[in-house]
Every structure is written in C-alpha cells, then in structure tokens.
Amino acid sequence: MTSLRRRLFLVLFAATGLIWLCAVAWISITSRAELEHVLDARLQEAARMVHSLVAGGNLSTTPPAPLSPEGYERQLSCQIWSLDGRLLARSSGAPEEALSAPAQGFSSRVVNGEDWRVFTITDTEKGVRVMVGDRVGLRDRLVRDLIAGLLAPALLIAPLLALLIWAVLARGFAPLSRMASEIAARDGEDIRPVAVDHAPSEVRPLLGALNSLFAKVEAARQHERDLTAFAAHELRTPLAGLKTQAQIALAAPDAAIRDDALRQILVSVERSARLVRQLLALARLEAAPAQKPSEEAVPVGPALREIVHHSPAAPGIVVEIDPALDDLARKVDREALHLVLRNLHENALQHVTGPGGIRWRRIPHGVCVEDDGPGIPEDELPRVAERFFRGRNKSLSGSGLGLTIATLAAGRMGARLDLANRADGTGLRVRILWPDAHGA
C-alpha cells in the first residue's frame, strides 16, 4: 500500500474498532457475571419466599396447566416436593420433572433438554423441598440483548467515524499535497529550493534532502555548461585564428605580412593537430574497458627516454632522468603508461618558459616529475584535471586536456596522480603513485 493517507486511515479505523471490540468483550463479561449474581440472588430469595409461605404438607397436588414462556415472563419456575418425592405443587411453566437432585443450595441441571439453574431449600420440619429455578438459555438471551444494545449504535456510528477520520487525514495531509502540486507545476528548468519555513516538521527532512538534490543537480548542470563553454572556446578559437590569418594571407598587399600570416597558420595547425590527438586519446581512454594488468612488466626509464626524445625541449631547458627509473618496471598497460608520461612531460615543457629544468625521479611507490615553471595557483589545483580547464598560469599552446588525460590514464593503470606546487620554490611537482607495491 503506497498511500500514506489510506494506510493511516486503515490503521486508525482498525485501532478504533479494536478498542470498541475490547470494550464490548469486557462489558459482556462483567455484565454476565453481574447478571448471574443478581439472578442467583433472586432465585435464592424467591425460594425463601415460597418456603416461608408453605405450611407443612397441605398443598394441593393439582398442577396448573404449564405455559410455554414468552419473553422474560415466567422466567422463574417453582416446584414444591415432599421429602418422599411427590410433587406437591409447581408454578405455571415449571416442568413436572424434578428441577434438581435432592440437595441444598445452588445446582445446575438439564431438564427436558434445557439447562436450568436451581436453588433448593430442604425443610425436614415442614417435610417439603422447595426448588426455584430459571432457564440458563433465558439468562444468555438477556446478556445477548444487552450486548446487542451496546453494539447497534456503534455499528451505526462506524461509517460516520470513518468519514471523520478520512476528512481529518485529508486536512492533515494538505501541506504535503500543496507542496506536491507546487513542485509538480514547475518546469524542468526550475530547480530553485522549495521553501522549508512553513513546512510541517515531519516533512522538513524530506524537503531538505530534495533541496540538496536540487543543489547537486544545479551544480552538475553548471559543470556541464562550463565544460561546453571551455570546449567551444578551445575548439573555436584556433579556428578563428586560422580563418583570420588565411584572410590576411589572401588580402595582404605585401609579401612580409603574407609570409607571417602563413607561418601563424602553421603554428595554429600544429596546435589543432595536437588538440585532435588529445581528444582522440581522451575518447579512447573513456571508451576502453578497464584493462587487465599486463603480464609483461614495462620499464619506465626507456619509455620516458623515448618520449623525451620525441618532444624536444626548447633551448635552455634541461631534462634530467633519474637512472633509477631504468630499474623500475610495472605490469601495466603500455599505452596508458606512455599517455601519462607523455602528457606530464609535455605539460612541464609548456610551462617552463625561461631557463630551467624538468626532473624525473624515482620515489617510493612511483615516479615524480618536477618542473621550474610557475606552478598552479592553489585554488585551481582541484580543477586542473577537469577537461579543457586552463588556469591563470596557462601555457600559450596548451589545450586544457593534458592533465585530464594523464589522470585518466593513471587510473587505467591502477595508479593515481598527486599534483602539488613544489615546497622548495616555484614549479609543479606531479607524483605517479601506485598504492600497492605489486609488480614493482
């Protein structure tokens, strides 16, 4: 059952009904006991009354015609027996058979198929035995009528009670349905927080959760918008540069301007080609399923030297490679390792603009690279691995994808990247850390 209102209604209604039933049971038990007590007292009193009226042995033996009892009339039956067992007298409606075995006091007996409750007085002086009894069936009927009298109004009131509970619940749930219709009326763009101030305290945690979800959705959307904006900027700006330079080359009146424009076009095409290469690498990394660890251990040192060889450093930049890296080999996907190393190296190359160095070193659990570039402003460190994010210290030819690719590729080979500014001066320090020591 999903409707809270229906569930509450049923629970409330059932609880009320149960309480009523308990009350009925309790009343019927107590009133039956009370009734028994009262009726027994009446039997006893009636027997004493008859006994006191009886003069010893002078009763006529002509019994009156028995009548079948109707209603509660003739409820009591009376017999007077002589001690030698002759029926001396009986009231109308009393059976001819003895109501009780010769005894004294209360007893129960079945006479002619009916249950009787009898009080007997035996008087040896007068030589009579007086028996007064009533039918147990009649007693039960009395109790039944009493209970029915209690239940009838209850049953009549039950639908009214149900209606009342239903209406009260509707009123109680009104704030919920108001809120629901307010949220339902919104379009998909509207994810402002729902007002919590006037909400019932039970609903507030739910609204709080809803609002925090809204906030998360908004943040995700904003992130998506930023990403689209970054991507559009990074893709379209080089195109705009290319087009402008091409138009200059076509329109320029003198050869020097034309040649310069063509050189700019070359630079731009090279940058665009690198951007395309990185986009493809990114797409491959994102599409590829998680790699099984390679069987073959890939040595880091030679891989690094090959990359450094293919990315010539500008004059004045010194690249150092720790010889200890030659002994470091890990069972990882070769392509992922190359992507990490190449992108970190290119990133360092782009940021070391003046004379300075790039140092690759072996450290416990991994590899570390340090450069003499400007580093990354502390507030931008958490964001530099985002796609297309280029911070304040961005290089002129970067794409904003290098560190994204390096981070993803590191994850692909079970490692993680740790980016920090060097403690001993300017420049960035990136560590490739394998959490475990396997395969080292």
Place this chain on the structure above:
Amino acid sequence: MRILVVEDDPVLMNGLRVGLALSGATVDGVTSCADAEAAISAGGFDAVVLDAMLPDGSGFDVLARLRAAHDTTPVLMLTALDETPDRVRGLDAGADDYLGKPFDLDELAARLRAIARRGHGRAAPVLRAGGLLLDPATLAATLDGTHVPLSRREFAVLAALMERPGIIRSRAEIEERMYGWQEEVESNAVEVHIHNLRAKIGRDAIETVRGLGYRMRAGA
C-alpha cells in the same frame, strides 16, 4: 579608428592586430581582464573587441564592471559561445555587438566601424566636411568628386579630425589614433602629416588652434 583587442590566444591576437590594421585601424592588444580594464579606463579607444573567456576571468564580468562604472566605450564581444541565449546575454550585459568564433575578418571590421560610428553619435557611414568625403570602409577620400590619395596614417589623422567636426583635437589625441602602444611615435609626425594633408585637401581645411591642437574648419 583605435581598437583595443582583448584576446589571449596568440595566433588569433596576431591575426586581429594585422587584419584590423589592414582595414585602417590602429590596434592595441591585451590578454587579461585586469589589463583590459586598465586599458579601457585609460580611454582613447573607439571600440573594444572583447573575448569572453580570459585566463583571469570572464569578459562578461569585465563588460558588466565597465558599464557599472558608466563607461560608454563601444564593445564587441567575440566569443566561442554564439548560441542565441549567449548572444542575448552578451547584448543585455551591455555589449554593443556580438560575434561568434570563427568569424569573417571583413565582417568584424565592418561591425567595429559601425559601433565606433554610433559611439561618436554618427549614423552616416561616410565622414563629410564640406566637399571632402572620407569612407572608413574603403579608406578612400574624395574632394569634390576627385579621388585624393592618402597614406594610412594620413587617413587616420583626417578621420580623427572629421569624426567630430568643430571639436579641437590635441596633438596627443591624434598621435594616439595613429600609433599603437608598440609603435615608435616619430616626433613632429603629426605636424608633418597635417602639412601633407593641407597640400592635398586645401590649406584652409585644417585649422591650427595655437596651444590646443587642430580642427576641421566648419566651412571647408
């Protein structure tokens, strides 16, 4: 026409410098929000080409701060975001025009001429002083229907004087219109150009106001 270009991409910046100079503009370039705000508040630009995404912030914010400070310099937003909502946002933020990347160089130059013209309170594309007509789009000048050959610098000086007929232009103002920041200003260049211009369009066309500068003679 003196233009400030705010763009951090080196190839595009180079293209804008060279390309806009080919259409007769004097171009200065900056690469960050901070530099852009400093340059614009120093004044003297007929129009600004503003990129939206800069390394130290958003071009939209620069624009908003500019307009909040009651700066009326015409601004053309040049951005990679050129969906309709982006254009609307840019124009509503105070931009005078909006162009998405990649763009056509000639169109950009024409749009800049248009917003610069409006910035000077003119609607007509051709500058006119008596029988002298100056067309910034073609860099051509005619005097009573006859073509007057002008160098790029001469054109800039004449345009500066004719944009606001009757207003005195100081020597420094005219120099600003002729040279970008990186260009070497030749001493007495203004005098030399004025002298040459007078030879081409008539001795009385440009009036020297001693100690203040130059202006176009009203009846010329």
